[in-house]
Amino acid sequence: MDWRQIGTDVWELEPRDGMLVPARIYASQELFGKAESDRASQQVMNVAHLPGIVSASMAMPDIHWGYGFPIGGVAATDVEDGGVVSPGGVGFDICCGVRLLTSGYRLSDWEARGGQVMDELSRRIPRGLGKGAIADAGLLKAVLERGAAAVLEAGFGTPRDLDRCEERGTSSGADPGHISEKAFRRGRGQLGSLGAGNHFLEVQLVQRVFGEAASRFGLEEGMVCVMIHCGSRGLGHQTCTDQLQTMASAMAKHHISVPDRQLACVPVDSPEGERYLGAMAAAANFAWANRHVLAHEARAAFAVAFQTVPEATEMDLVYDVAHNLAKIETHLIEGHQRKLCVHRKGATRAFGPGHPDLAADLMASGQPVLVPGSMGTASWVLKGVDGNPAFGSAAHGAGRVLSRKKAKARQSGKTVRDDLESAGVAVRPGSVALLSEEAPYAYKDVDAVIEVCSRTTLAEKVARLIPLGVVKG
Amino acid sequence: MRYQVLDHTADTGIVAYGVIPTELFENAGWGMFDLMYSLSGLDPVRDVPVMAAGDNLEELLVNWLSELLYHAEVLDLAFCYFTVDRLEEGGVQGSAGGVPSASLDLRGPPIKAVTYHDLAIVENPDTWWARVIFDV
Numbered sequence: 001m002d003w004r005q006i007g008t009d010v011w012e013l014e015p016r017d018g019m020l021v022p023a024r025i026y027a028s029q030e031l032f033g034k035a036e037s038d039r040a041s042q043q044v045m046n047v048a049h050l051p052g053i054v055s056a057s058m059a060m061p062d063i064h065w066g067y068g069f070p071i072g073g074v075a076a077t078d079v080e081d082g083g084v085v086s087p088g089g090v091g092f093d094i095c096c097g098v099r100l101l102t103s104g105y106r107l108s109d110w111e112a113r114g115g116q117v118m119d120e121l122s123r124r125i126p127r128g129l130g131k132g133a134i135a136d137a138g139l140l141k142a143v144l145e146r147g148a149a150a151v152l153e154a155g156f157g158t159p160r161d162l163d164r165c166e167e168r169g170t171s172s173g174a175d176p177g178h179i180s181e182k183a184f185r186r187g188r189g190q191l192g193s194l195g196a197g198n199h200f201l202e203v204q205l206v207q208r209v210f211g212e213a214a215s216r217f218g219l220e221e222g223m224v225c226v227m228i229h230c231g232s233r234g235l236g237h238q239t240c241t242d243q244l245q246t247m248a249s250a251m252a253k254h255h256i257s258v259p260d261r262q263l264a265c266v267p268v269d270s271p272e273g274e275r276y277l278g279a280m281a282a283a284a285n286f287a288w289a290n291r292h293v294l295a296h297e298a299r300a301a302f303a304v305a306f307q308t309v310p311e312a313t314e315m316d317l318v319y320d321v322a323h324n325l326a327k328i329e330t331h332l333i334e335g336h337q338r339k340l341c342v343h344r345k346g347a348t349r350a351f352g353p354g355h356p357d358l359a360a361d362l363m364a365s366g367q368p369v370l371v372p373g374s375m376g377t378a379s380w381v382l383k384g385v386d387g388n389p390a391f392g393s394a395a396h397g398a399g400r401v402l403s404r405k406k407a408k409a410r411q412s413g414k415t416v417r418d419d420l421e422s423a424g425v426a427v428r429p430g431s432v433a434l435l436s437e438e439a440p441y442a443y444k445d446v447d448a449v450i451e452v453c454s455r456t457t458l459a460e461k462v463a464r465l466i467p468l469g470v471v472k473g
Numbered sequence: 474m475r476y477q478v479l480d481h482t483a484d485t486g487i488v489a490y491g492v493i494p495t496e497l498f499e500n501a502g503w504g505m506f507d508l509m510y511s512l513s514g515l516d517p518v519r520d521v522p523v524m525a526a527g528d529n530l531e532e533l534l535v536n537w538l539s540e541l542l543y544h545a546e547v548l549d550l551a552f553c554y555f556t557v558d559r560l561e562e563g564g565v566q567g568s569a570g571g572v573p574s575a576s577l578d579l580r581g582p583p584i585k586a587v588t589y590h591d592l593a594i595v596e597n598p599d600t601w602w603a604r605v606i607f608d609v
Binding site for chain 2: 038040064065066067068071091092093128129182185186195196197234237238240241244245248249260261262264400401402403404405406430431433434437473
C-alpha cells in the first residue's frame with residue numbers, strides 16, 4: 001500500500017477507491033509496521049468513506065485491528081454537512097473508560113497492608129461474567145438519565161468526584177426512552193461491576209513524574225494509586241446491538257453505503273441519528289456511574305484494610321475519561337469553527353489548556369489523559385496540549401499485538417500469574433485461565449506508544465505508574 | 474467439525490459449519506459458547522425458546538447469536554444445546570438448552586456482542602460455512 005511518512009511518526013495515505021479524506025496513522029516505524037501486519041491500516045482507510053468526514057481518518061499509536069473502526073480510531077464528521085454518526089465508531093462497550101484515584105499511602109504502607117487491601121478488593125469488586133453488582137438495581141432509571149450524579153445522590157462517592165469527570169459524569173442528551181427492555185434487564189444486576197476481558201482494577205505506584213502538572217493532578221512520586229478500567233457492561237452491549245439492527249434500513253433510506261457493515265451509520269441530524277445518540281448517552285451514563293460506584297468501593301476496601309474511614313484514605317479522583325464515545329464538539333477546520341461528531345474508538349479525549357469544557361482547576365494544565373498499559377507493565381498519566389492534531393485525542397492503551405489465541409498458546413494462566421507474583425504484582429483474578437490472554441507479552445510496549453504521543457503533540461507526559469496489584473475478571 | 478477458532482488481534486471469531494443452514498446456525502451457537510466454556514459432556518437443565526428476525530441470512534445469524542447472548546446473560550446460563558426449528562425469510566425460531574453459568578469455569582473471555590465485521594455465509598456444494606467475529 002502507498003502509505004508515506006509525512007512527518008515524525010506520522011503516516012498518511014491519499015484518498016482512493018471512495019475514500020473522502022486521507023487516512024493517517026500516528027506511529028513510529030515499528031508501531032506502524034505492526035499496524036500494517038494485520039488489517040488495522042485497512043480499517044483506517046475504510047473509515048475514510050464515512051459521509052461528512054473531515055480532515056482525515058486517524059489512528060492513534062496504539063492502533064490495532066478491531067471491528068469496523070480500528071481500535072485507536074478517531075474520525076470527525078461535519079454535522080451541518082451531512083456528517084454521520086456510526087455506532088461502530090463507539091463500539092459495543094459504550095463509554096468504556098478509565099478512572100484514576102490518588103491515595104494518602106506510600107510504598108511502605110503498601111508493603112505493610114497490601115495483602116489485606118487486595119483481599120478486600122477481591123471480596124468487594126464484582127467481576128467476570130454476568131451478574132454481581134454493588135449498587136441497587138432500583139437506581140438504574142436515574143442512572144440512565146443522570147449518570148454519576150445519580151449514584152452520588154444515593155450515597156456513593158464525593159461531590160468533588162464529579163468535578164474531575166469528563167462531562168461531570170453525565171452525558172448530555174441522554175434519552176433512556178431509547179434503551180430497550182432487554183438492555184435494561186442486562187443492566188439491572190451489573191451497576192458497580194468490572195466485567196472481564198481487558199477490564200481491571202489495578203493498584204499502582206507513581207514511579208516517576210514529569211513537570212509540574214503532576215502536582216496539579218495530585219500525583220507525586222511514591223504515591224499508591226488506584227486505576228479502574230471498565231464500561232457500560234451488558235446494558236451498553238445490548239444498546240449497540242439494538243441500534244445496529246435498525247441501521248441497515250436507515251442507511252438505505254439515507255442512500256449511504258460503507259465498505260464494512262460494522263461501519264453502519266446515519267446522519268447525525270436525522271431521527272435515526274438522534275435516536276442513536278440519545279441511547280448512547282444513556283448507556284454512557286451507566287458507564288460513568290459504574291466507575292463511580294467501583295471507586296467508592298475501592299475507597300471502602302482501603303479503609304477496611306488500613307482500619308480507618310474512607311475519607312482518611314485521601315483517595316481523590318485524578319480524572320475519569322472515556323475512550324469509546326461519539327461526541328458533538330466544536331473544532332477549528334480550515335479556519336472555521338465547525339460542529340463535529342467526533343468518534344473516539346479506543347482513543348482518549350485529550351483537551352489542551354484553556355478548553356472551555358475543562359473544570360476551572362484544570363484550565364491551566366490541560367486535561368488529564370489516562371493510558372493504562374498491559375497487566376504487569378506501566379500505565380501513564382498524560383495531559384492535553386495546545387495544537388493536538390487529532391481533534392483533541394490521544395492513545396488509550398498499549399494496544400494488542402498478539403491475538404488471544406496466540407497469547408493463550410504461549411503460556412498458561414497459572415504461569416502468567418506466578419510470573420506476575422514473582423515480579424511483585426499481587427494478582428486476584430476472577431479466572432486464572434483468562435490471565436494468559438491478557439499477559440504483558442500480548443501487548444505492545446506502552447512506553448513506545450507514549451513516546452509517539454509526546455513527539456506528535458497528541459499529549460504530554462505527566463506521570464509513569466507501575467503495578468502493585470491487579471483485580472481482574 | 475462444528476467450528477474452528479479464528480485469529481483476531483483484539484477480539485475473537487469462529488468459522489462454523491453445517492450441512493444445511495439450520496445446522497450452521499446451531500453450530501455457530503455452539504461455537505460461540507464453546508469459546509467461553511468447555512461444552513463437551515454438558516447436559517442442559519433448562520430450555521429457552523429463541524427467536525430472531527432479519528432481512529437476510531446474515532442478519533438472521535447475527536440476531537440469532539445476539540439473542541442467545543442476551544438470554545444467557547439475563548438467565549445466568551451457559552448454553553450447550555441448540556435447535557433451530559424454522560429458518561425462513563424474515564425469521565429464525567428455535568431453542569437453546571443450558572446449565573447455570575456459575576457452575577462452570579470460563580475458558581475464554583465473555584463475549585460482549587456479535588459483530589458484522591468480516592461476516593460471511595457461504596454455500597458450498599455439500600456444506601455451508603459462516604465466519605463471525607465477536608467483540609470480547
